Amino acid sequence: MSTKPWYRRPSRTIPLAALALGVTAALVWTLSPWPAALLIRAMFEKGGVDTLREMEPYAPTGGLDEHLDVAYGDAGTDTTLDVFTPAGASSPLATVVWIHGGAWISGNKESVRPYVQILAAEGYTTVALNYAYGPESTYPHGLVQLNDALAFLVEHAAEYNIDPDRIVIAGDSAGANLTSQLATLTTNPEYASLVGIEPALEAEQLRAVILNCGIYDVSEIPNAPGIGGWGFRIALWAYLGERDWSDTPGGQQMSTLDYVTGDFPTTWISGGNDDPLTPGQSEKLASRLGDLGVDVTPVFYAADHEPKLPHEYQFHLDFEDARTALQSTIDFLGRVTG
Numbered sequence: 001m002s003t004k005p006w007y008r009r010p011s012r013t014i015p016l017a018a019l020a021l022g023v024t025a026a027l028v029w030t031l032s033p034w035p036a037a038l039l040i041r042a043m044f045e046k047g048g049v050d051t052l053r054e055m056e057p058y059a060p061t062g063g064l065d066e067h068l069d070v071a072y073g074d075a076g077t078d079t080t081l082d083v084f085t086p087a088g089a090s091s092p093l094a095t096v097v098w099i100h101g102g103a104w105i106s107g108n109k110e111s112v113r114p115y116v117q118i119l120a121a122e123g124y125t126t127v128a129l130n131y132a133y134g135p136e137s138t139y140p141h142g143l144v145q146l147n148d149a150l151a152f153l154v155e156h157a158a159e160y161n162i163d164p165d166r167i168v169i170a171g172d173s174a175g176a177n178l179t180s181q182l183a184t185l186t187t188n189p190e191y192a193s194l195v196g197i198e199p200a201l202e203a204e205q206l207r208a209v210i211l212n213c214g215i216y217d218v219s220e221i222p223n224a225p226g227i228g229g230w231g232f233r234i235a236l237w238a239y240l241g242e243r244d245w246s247d248t249p250g251g252q253q254m255s256t257l258d259y260v261t262g263d264f265p266t267t268w269i270s271g272g273n274d275d276p277l278t279p280g281q282s283e284k285l286a287s288r289l290g291d292l293g294v295d296v297t298p299v300f301y302a303a304d305h306e307p308k309l310p311h312e313y314q315f316h317l318d319f320e321d322a323r324t325a326l327q328s329t330i331d332f333l334g335r336v337t338g
Contacts, residue, residue, distance in 0.1 A: 037238040041106040048111045058317045059114035060121040072152035078132040084120035085161045092163035094337035095125040101173025104239035134238035139250040151200035168208045176214025180256040183209045187263040208266040208336040216285040217257040262292040268332040270299035272309030
């Protein structure tokens with residue numbers, strides 16, 4: 001019979017090492033949002049590449065002038081933007097500024113390039129923005145950068161065929177949340193004071209907003225079910241810098257549903273019927289804005305609508321419903337900027 005201590009027996013050494021590794025990993029994932037946030041980022045980036053490929057065949061192959069990687073700040077790639085205009089445009093054009101999504105922890109301006117090119121081909125100047133996100137940067141740094149980008153665009157309006165009095169801000173997913181914050185900053189002085197950001201735009205300059213599949217009430221996220229709820233909780237921990245983020249000022253300020261007023265800009269808003277965010281986020285904000293007397297164009301779908309339309313369905317242009325939503329967006333732009 002062996003007299004070796006149990007912890008030196010080969011049959012027990014591997015399980016103990018594995019247990020130690022597992023405990024260490026669990027502690028890391030409990031103490032820091034980084035591991036999970038980077039995993040979620042990798043998943044989002046893979047999905048973003050696939051969606052980009054799906055959009056590309058619908059983008060114009062010519063007829064646009066472009067200015068890529070224009071620096072609007074001094075933070076490198078984080079503070080760059082792309083501008084697209086109809087080729088040879090010589091006068092200021094109504095301008096659509098698009099803020100990409102990515103759960104506040106991923107994404108880039110290139111991911112929406114085909115979509116903003118499609119809109120530019122309709123006779124608009126369009127802009128796609130980069131900004132800093134978590135975990136590398138925490139709220140409200142990215143929001144400050146986006147506000148700075150708007151100031152840059154107004155200052156350089158003549159250079160980029162921008163009509164500074166006809167600006168529409170648009171966004172998808174987390175970008176829609178940021179869009180709603182910028183619009184609320186612009187139209188609600190109390191909110192601007194609360195957040196501590198002086199708006200770059202006057203309310204009269206902001207003609208409208210376009211909101212796709214966004215989040216406007218983060219107070220619902222702590223109780224959101226499933227892997228999606230877990231992912232958003234991790235993302236907000238990474239973005240807000242606190243594990244108990246719901247009690248932070250940022251965790252409250254991001255819920256623009258609580259701060260919008262009747263002065264909120266004319267709004268186009270949509271979400272897919274298979275997107276779990278649609279009932280408690282997009283439809284709720286649309287209803288709230290309508291109650292306040294805001295001009296709202298809602299694009300939603302019955303629960304039994306087929307095919308089921310997922311989160312960010314508007315970019316899946318192989319769907320007929322996505323192409324219809326795009327045409328609705330174009331019609332909306334014509335109405336609010338004409």
